Amino acid sequence: MLATLAVAVATAVVTIMQAFLLSSIIVKIFQERLTSVSPQLTTLAIVFGLRALLSYIGEQVSARIAVSIRAELRTQLTDRLLDDGANLTYKYGAAKISLLASRGISALDAYFGKFLPQIFIALLVPPMVGIVIFTQDKLAGIIVLTTVPLIPLFGALIGMYTAKATEKRWRSLGVLSSHFLDLVTGLLTLKTFGRSKQQEENLEKSGEAYRVETMKTLRLAFLSSLALEIIATLSVALIAVSVGLRLVNGSMDFRIGLLVIILAPDVYWPLRMVGAHFHSATDGIEASRTLFEILDEAHLPEGTTELTEIHEIAFRDVVVAYPGRAPIALPDFTFTRGDLIALTGPSGIGKSTAISLLLRFITPTTGTITINGIEITEYTLRSLRSRIAWIPQSPRFINATTRPPGRLKEGRRVKY
Structure with a gap:
């Protein structure tokens, strides 16, 4: 996680450097010759490359962390099942444990590989960029300070509904898995007594219920993304309008105004990405609850006496x-x-x-x-x-x- 923090801080610094260089170059192009900005263009190209490199490093670090955690959790679950598998199967069901050991743990990749790293970026980049904006233009800084809390607020409200929908969808998938396992186990008996057609209809009903819950979850995900996009877009628009009006009446320096407009989207972008990654990680979050519940199950109590013969x-x-x-x-x-x-x-x-x-x-x-x-x-x-x-x-x-x-x-x- 220290590597993720370091990448997040470096990303914020490079983003600010890029905005300063870009605003300075654009102003000089208008006021001076293009040849006068050649050194800065070279520096800007290096900064662009550095930002792309940091993005790549961040993805690789996050992916390795996710793979490592997934392997560790799968090992812990396997050891737990080898120690007390029968008792856990009685309590949770074979289908649910199989689903958790395969698709459930794999779904944690999005949580550990994308959602958590984006949380670190969202905690570091917006405050650092926001401070720079405030030092350059207090009015724009006040707008940022006022509008930024709206994104996590609305994200949390929508996330509560999404979490409930995801829980229902995961439950529907568990029912479908259990039904399918029972059907496969008793297929010969069902065929012998001519009851396979009825079970086929029941399986179709379970599949339809899962489809309905999936579509509900996707609908909520799209609506939440739209809401966050609207808030972020309107916030950037407010900053742009305030900067534009002051540039027109001559009460603001062009370079500062340009710098603020370039930096403004980078305040909201990490927060919007948190919302986007949250929806892809909800399956992993739901699976992790059952997973840690199983891992935290108390082991069967046993004594120290060795049984050598049974009389x-x-x-x-x-x-x-x-x-x-x-x-x-x-x-x-x-x-x-x-x-x-x-x-x-x-x-x-x-x-x-x-x-x-x-x-x-x-x-x-x-x-x-x-x-x-x-x-x-x-x-x-x-x-x-x-x-x-x-x-x-x-x-x-x-x-x-x-x-x-x-x-x-x-x-x-x-x-x-």
Whole structure:
């Protein structure tokens, strides 16, 4: 961020130098010969090149910062999911986490790469240019001081509505993603029972809802850009009119008037760009809320006892409450080593929940689970899960040797 600050300060200085040189050259062209400004034209060309170079450096620095932050956040999210992925999937849903890990984190590029650097520029350039204008012409400085606060004020008011619209759009995208994932997962069953047509219509409705929310957000973005453009244009016009009237009646020096008119747009331009980049960064802002919420989730509590063998497993008064569903009360039971047990019952009765509780993918709302007479939370997660083998309802065999599944059992990461 220090590099971004340095580029912002340098940009402000070069902008002011450019205005002084340009106004001086134009005045000399009118009052003297063109050959008299040759050295200044060379200097102006260098300043133009320097400003373009600073713009390029600023973009490169911002892009590198954005890529670095994106990679770090993606690494943190991946590590968090590897540590407690099942619990987080139960809470947030697989589709939402997949959307966040792909499109959500990628959307942060606009936030860290464009919006935040532009904030630094908007905090430094307008005040520096405004001070120069005030020292050259107090009336123009007063106009700048009066009109500049209007841009962030209107931008904040419009931004509140835009943020709400973006939140609704992101929610619609989450619903669409979840619906699509469920549809793909159960496609064979839907085809078998002839229910695919109805789900196709439901998916189309979800897509249409997302389209409507997207168009609402775009409409607000265009209206806000128009409002900021009008305010900035009218402000520059006020300065130009005041300068023009005083030049006509001879109460103002031509060079100073020209300098003020050249500098005036550079006061408002960074603020307008903040508004423009804000709309492109709203997806990233919305995604970051969920991302940091997941990263700040408390880790599953675990003890320090190493589980070496399992002799007995007992469930007592265990109840699990899922969000938006009736609580599931599991019966009391005890498994001893060597037993062959079958958990049977209709869907939703708690069979998968019991396995998830035993693997500590989820935590019971009430009740206790003990292994060898010791509370399950007293064991380390790694030793607990290394002692339990689990095969899902639809097992899949990878196209590799038998070594990777063995490494998975040991709780180690696998490269295929």
